[in-house]
Amino acid sequence: MTLPNPPSPRPVAAPxxxxxAIVVAIGLVEAALAHIAxxxxxxxxxxxxxxxxxxxxxxxxxxxxxxxxxxxxSAIDLVAPSDRADAGARGALEVGALFGAILLVTGPLWxxxxxxxxxxxxxxxxxxxxxxxxxxxxxxxxxxxxxxxLGRRAGAAMAVMAAPISLLIHLAVxxxxxxxxxxxxxxGVQSAAMRISFWLAVAGVLTLASALLALRYQQxxxxxxxxxxxxxxxxxxxxxxxxxxxxx
Amino acid sequence: xxxxxxEIPTAGTTEARTVAAAGPRDxxxxxxxxxxxxxxxxxxxxxxxAIIGAYLWRTARRQAVAESALRALxxxxxxxxxxxxxxxxxxxxxxxxxxP
Amino acid sequence: xxxxxxxxxxxxxxxxxxxxxxxxxxxxxxxxLTARLTLVLLRRDLVILARSRDTLGLVLMFAALCVLLFAFxxxxxxxxxxxxxxxxxxxxxxxxxTLATLRLFAADEEAGALHHCLHSAAGASPLFFAKxxxxxxxxxxxxxxxxxLVWLFFSAPAVALPQVLAALGLGLIGQALLGTLxxxxxxxxxLRELLLPLLLYPLTTPLLIAGVKVTAISLGGGDLAQTxxxxxxxxxxxxxxxxxxxxxxxxxx
Numbered sequence: 293m294t295l296p297n298p299p300s301p302r303p304v305a306a307p308x309x310x311x312x313a314i315v316v317a318i319g320l321v322e323a324a325l326a327h328i329a330x331x332x333x334x335x336x337x338x339x340x341x342x343x344x345x346x347x348x349x350x351x352x353x354x355x356x357x358x359x360x361x362x363x364x365x366s367a368i369d370l371v372a373p374s375d376r377a378d379a380g381a382r383g384a385l386e387v388g389a390l391f392g393a394i395l396l397v398t399g400p401l402w403x404x405x406x407x408x409x410x411x412x413x414x415x416x417x418x419x420x421x422x423x424x425x426x427x428x429x430x431x432x433x434x435x436x437x438x439x440x441x442l443g444r445r446a447g448a449a450m451a452v453m454a455a456p457i458s459l460l461i462h463l464a465v466x467x468x469x470x471x472x473x474x475x476x477x478x479x480g481v482q483s484a485a486m487r488i489s490f491w492l493a494v495a496g497v498l499t500l501a502s503a504l505l506a507l508r509y510q511q512x513x514x515x516x517x518x519x520x521x522x523x524x525x526x527x528x529x530x531x532x533x534x535x536x537x538x539x540x
Numbered sequence: 541x542x543x544x545x546x547e548i549p550t551a552g553t554t555e556a557r558t559v560a561a562a563g564p565r566d567x568x569x570x571x572x573x574x575x576x577x578x579x580x581x582x583x584x585x586x587x588x589x590a591i592i593g594a595y596l597w598r599t600a601r602r603q604a605v606a607e608s609a610l611r612a613l614x615x616x617x618x619x620x621x622x623x624x625x626x627x628x629x630x631x632x633x634x635x636x637x638x639x640p
Numbered sequence: 641x642x643x644x645x646x647x648x649x650x651x652x653x654x655x656x657x658x659x660x661x662x663x664x665x666x667x668x669x670x671x672x673l674t675a676r677l678t679l680v681l682l683r684r685d686l687v688i689l690a691r692s693r694d695t696l697g698l699v700l701m702f703a704a705l706c707v708l709l710f711a712f713x714x715x716x717x718x719x720x721x722x723x724x725x726x727x728x729x730x731x732x733x734x735x736x737x738t739l740a741t742l743r744l745f746a747a748d749e750e751a752g753a754l755h756h757c758l759h760s761a762a763g764a765s766p767l768f769f770a771k772x773x774x775x776x777x778x779x780x781x782x783x784x785x786x787x788x789l790v791w792l793f794f795s796a797p798a799v800a801l802p803q804v805l806a807a808l809g810l811g812l813i814g815q816a817l818l819g820t821l822x823x824x825x826x827x828x829x830x831l832r833e834l835l836l837p838l839l840l841y842p843l844t845t846p847l848l849i850a851g852v853k854v855t856a857i858s859l860g861g862g863d864l865a866q867t868x869x870x871x872x873x874x875x876x877x878x879x880x881x882x883x884x885x886x887x888x889x890x891x892x893x
Contacts, residue, residue, distance in 0.1 A: 325585075341577030344584040351588075370891045390595050397591065398584040405577050422842040429838040436835060439828045442893075446825035449892035450839060453821065456880050457843050464846040464873060468853075500592075508599060514606050521613060525620075532624065 310510060313503040320496035324489065332489045341405040346489050348398040350497035351391045355420070358388035358501055359427060363455040366448035378444055379512035380505075382434065385427055385451060387505045391497070392424035415465040422461055426454050670762070677766035678773075681757065685774045688747055695743050696781065703736035703782050704789060711793040725794040726855035730848055732786060733779070733811070738837055740778040741819035744771055745827055754827065764890040768820060776816035783808055800858035803867045807854040810874035811847045817881040818843055824893050850874045 328346050335342030362384035369377035399417065400410040411417070430450045437443020689696065710728035711720035748754040757767045787808075790796065822840050826832040850870040857867050 339577040341580045343581045347585070347588055370888070386595075390591065394588050394591050397587045401580045401584045401587075405580055422845060425838065426842045429835060429842075433825070433829060433835060433839065436830045436832075437828050438830060442828045445892040446829070449821070449825055449888040453818075453884060453888055454843065456884065457846070457877075460846045460873070460877050460880070461842070464849045467869065467873070468849060504592075504595065504599075511599060511603055511606060514603075514610075518606060518610055518613070521610075525613065525617065529620065536627070 310503070310506045313499065313506055317496065317499040317503040320492065320499050322496075324492035324496040327485075327492050328489045332485045333483065339405075341402060344398050344402040346493035347497060348395065348402060349490070350493040351394040351398065352420070353494055354391040354497050354501040355388050355395055355424075357498070358384045358391065358505065359423065360455065362388055362427075363451045366451035370445065370448045370452065375513070375516045378448075379509050379516060381448060381451065382431075382512060383505045383508040385431055386508060387501050389424060389427040389431060390504070391501060392420060392427060395420055396424060413465075413468070415462060415468065418465045419458065419462045423454070423458050426450075426458075430454065673762045674765050674769070677760060677762050678769040681766055681770035682773050685747075685770060689774075695740070696778070699736055699739045699778065699782060700785050702739055703732055703786055706732040706735055707786060707789045707793055720794045722794050722796060722859075725790055725796045726852045726859060728794065729786060729790045729855060730811070730851045732790075733782060733808075734815070734841070734844060734848060736782050736786075737775070737779050737812075737815050737819065738840060740775060740782075741823050741840070742833055742836060744775060744820065744823045749827060758893050764893055765886055768824070768886050768889045771824070772816045772820040775819050776812055779812035779815060783812065796859055800861075800864055803858045803864060803871070804855050806871055807851045807867075807874065810871065810878055811851045814847045814874065814878045814881055815844060817878070817885045821885040821889050824889055827893075846877050847874060850877075 324346065328343050332343070334340045335345075362381050365377045365381035365384060368374070369381055399420070403412065403417075404410050430447050433450060434443050434447040437446065707728060710724065710732065714721045714724045714728075745754060748757060758764045760766065787804075791799075819840060822836055822843075826836050826839075829835060850873050853870045854867045856862075857864065
């Protein structure tokens with residue numbers, strides 16, 4: 293009677309693409325920062341404070357993109373459960389919430405100067421705050437669940453539910469009234485240098501967000517692999533004790 | 541606010557006019573108390589990096605925890621493997637004694 | 641509406657004899673079974689409610705107290721400010737229905753029946769609809785108490801009652817669907833008393849905004865045609881919830 297070999301902990305190799313993504317992200321962000329600081333003129337009406345705008349709007353893009361990605365991956369995980377979709381959904385929600393926090397911190401600083409007030413109940417502002425609170429609550433739900441599988445599914449369900457309702461929240465708050473400048477229709481960008489700064493910032497922030505997601509994804513996969521190994525090991529130990537009991 | 545007060549024809553019309561005249565003066569005082577835009581921009585960029593830094597720090601700590609847990613598991617696996625091998629060896633020796 | 645059970649799922653056999661869900665007979669049979677089980681579960685919950693009325697009594701007392709606090713908190717020249725009456729009504733409704741939501745699955749959980757109800761022959765849908773109906777009933781009872789109280793405390797002016805009642809009805813339907821889903825997802829969560837409002841309240845904001853607006857227009861004697869888009873928004877919200885929440889409930893519990 294030969295014993296089965298114990299499971300070997302194969303290390304999860306940090307992929308080359310991840311290091312590359314981080315290097316590219318840092319490079320793009322540095323370039324954007326340098327361009328914003330030295331090559332772009334201050335805004336005619338608003339002055340230096342307008343330089344908040346570039347990373348503020350880019351963070352808004354990142355938040356939207358990654359929260360939608362998180363909701364989509366959650367839906368996939370609910371329909372066809374897979375550890376990859378789960379890790380991706382969780383990482384995307386985290387990164388989305390991270391850039392949501394940046395959005396909500398830089399927003400009032402800009403609004404203080406351009407609107408003369410720290411906070412106003414304006415549709416997009418209210419929506420971002422509500423969605424950010426929702427994303428944080430969904431992430432906490434996973435952490436506070438006593439049953440990992442049920443917590444994972446509950447978090448995924450809440451993420452899926454939040455996506456269409458966010459649209460309705462937006463509609464409701466918009467009907468309520470507001471005055472946010474519309475950026476993409478030429479509201480905020482005046483010169484070619486500003487446009488370059490803007491798109492550099494968007495590219496930099498989105499690559500940075502993707503790199504952070506890749507980092508967190510790889511780590512969550514490592515955790516999953518660790519749990520798997522612990523389970524296999526426990527099963528192996530049980531089988532070994534049983535075989536030893538039979539042979540003696 | 542001051543405009544609304546001026547439009548309403550109340551008993552104290554002179555008072556309403558005073559409020560309207562005081563309007564622009566109030567506005568200029570309000571503009572003077574505003575914070576310099578450069579400070580706001582600097583604060584925004586500092587906070588931005590503080591938030592990203594905090595997230596990276598937390599991710600790094602989680603990575604350290606995961607790696608130490610994996611190392612601990614590896615240690616337990618090695619010990620278990622060695623014991624299993626030793627037991628298997630004893631079993632072979634006992635079989636060899638019983639064989640003749 | 642419900643999730644299709646996997647081919648090896650024992651539930652499947654109970655739903656349609658030939659195992660296919662596409663046939664008209666199978667679907668009709670399935671709906672009949674769901675409806676019957678929903679009524680059974682609803683009757684059971686009503687019996688439980690009738691035997692121990694503590695929860696209902698406490699929730700109603702909380703609602704009355706909450707309106708009183710709003711009246712005290714927003715005094716103007718010695719009297720409760722009439723212009724906050726719509727907000728007081730809707731926020732009190734939101735707070736007090738949450739108390740019922742938090743206790744929605746408590747009896748099943750404590751008796752260990754939740755697992756069996758969730759994995760019955762017809763899937764999780766009957767439990768969802770029964771609980772949503774219970775939650776809606778709670779909401780209706782709370783509203784029946786709240787409306788006269790708010791009218792009394794805030795000495796509210798003439799009301800366009802049909803609009804207000806329509807908004808309240810739509811709001812309660814939405815709250816019942818959403819509350820049932822969130823409460824079910826929270827069953828295994830620590831600190832759920834704290835976390836549930838954090839998930840529920842942001843999601844109910846469209847209902848809250850629309851409800852407050854409709855009530856304010858009706859109370860203020862405004863143009864009643866202005867209430868139509870808000871009521872429309874509430875209908876769309878409820879329709880989205882009606883499509884999504886039973887499905888998510890079945891998938892995630």
